[in-house]
Amino acid sequence: MSAFEPDGACVVVTGAGNGIGAALATGLAGRGARVVVADLDADGAARTVAAIEAAGGQAIAAPGDAASEEGIAALIAAARDAYGPIGAWFANAGVDRGRGLDASEADWALSLDVNVMAHVRAARQLVPDWLAADGGRFVVTASAAGLLTMLDAPAYSVTKHGAVAFAEWLSATYRHRGIVVQAICPQGVQTRMLDEAGPLQEVLSHDTALTAEQVADGVITALGGDEFLILPHPEVAGYYAARATATDRWLGGMNRLQQRLDQHDG
Template sequence: MAGSDVVRGKGVVITGAGRGIGRALATRMAAEGARVVVNDLDAAAVSEVAAAIGGVPVPGDAAAEAGVAALVESAREHLGAIDVWFANAGIARGFGLDMSEADWTASLEVNVLAHVRAARLLVPEWLERGSGRFVVTASAAGLLTMLEAPAYSVTKHGAVAFAEWLSATYRHRGIIVQAICPQGVQTKMLEETGPLRELLSHDTALTPQDVAETVWQALQDDRFLILPHPEVAKYYATRATDTDRWLAGMNKLQRRLEADRL
């Protein structure tokens, strides 16, 4: 497939679409001719996005088992069929080993299990017709790590790992799986990272629209890893080929963060 044909006339669902990357994805997909269902916990925000792009708002929880099921059912009612699922909703909770059990649980639910629950409901239909696309918004943290944020790092690794498993298992049966792994993006989440903000913006904090453009280009060739920050490929390669060197470099950054707080 080429150009707008990737999504033109297709049924597309985007979670976490009330703002940031999700809103930018929804805007771009609608502009390319997709029929878009937008989802977010923030009903007012998602309704505003839907009105702006001519999409359908379906507010609600895209992580809990019942919430995912309700979203899939509603989306199918509006779209007829779901062709593309952007598992974009994500959270960053807590810092360090002292973060709470509740924050760990919420991170696992939203950043990993939401994807598993959606795939369970989507994949059987896609296998029957031999096509479907599942796009996960992970993070460079899912390929590398995010200092001081263990739950975010672990769950984003989990998001990438699940996407890899889906691709390895179903790609020969027409299911395309992709993982978006940006570093710093100009969103509310970046603003709330405190001292990590400068570090995450080292290779330039992109706009959500920049990320959506990179995603759009990646839809044309079905590449698995979507890297809005191309530098991440180099960091990922170093991590794989010289892990101790990479860990030493990350620890150096950690020491710098600690020194800056003194």
């Protein structure tokens, strides 16, 4: 079992201006990590850094695009300049765009870019150095939607499945060479995304909506091992097993939930 010790390590957290990312950055800094706080929201990144520094931690803000090749290269360079080799990358930034079949081409393109290709592009730049250094850790904030689905949100569901699939591929390919890959797959979390979920809030909160801090604490605990799936809502394991072993029954249950949403919309 491989463990990651945050104390003294350089870690990058994308989407760290708010929500789970901010909680992860703060929690890691509280355990001695030197944190690079990345976010398109420069004010959010600055707030996270200020909170970390007020608690005696070390962090720098790196506002910018953590999805494009150029943005990721600039982020990696800033992290290395500030704190040296990157020990762990928390690919937390994500978007939820579009509803149903009305989700536009732009919704799909942005979802694919941020929720999947950002991870691919980061791994391309990080993995060679990690192989030379005998290890590194790549932690993807996916979603229970990446193991199951999220009703009414096809672009989010499909791309979060893609995020999990890429993480699986990365783990299968490099785990024997010291690279640990983990996928965080929560259900409802008390963030802006849940606030904006409309009727889906009830479904997402069925097994209790956790705070971002509760999710971050679970993730940091999981860094003590190398299990691939990090499930802040343990019930997801059962749903995932049911999806695999009784697929039609599971789909029937999901469809019944959809019918409830249809009635709400009506």
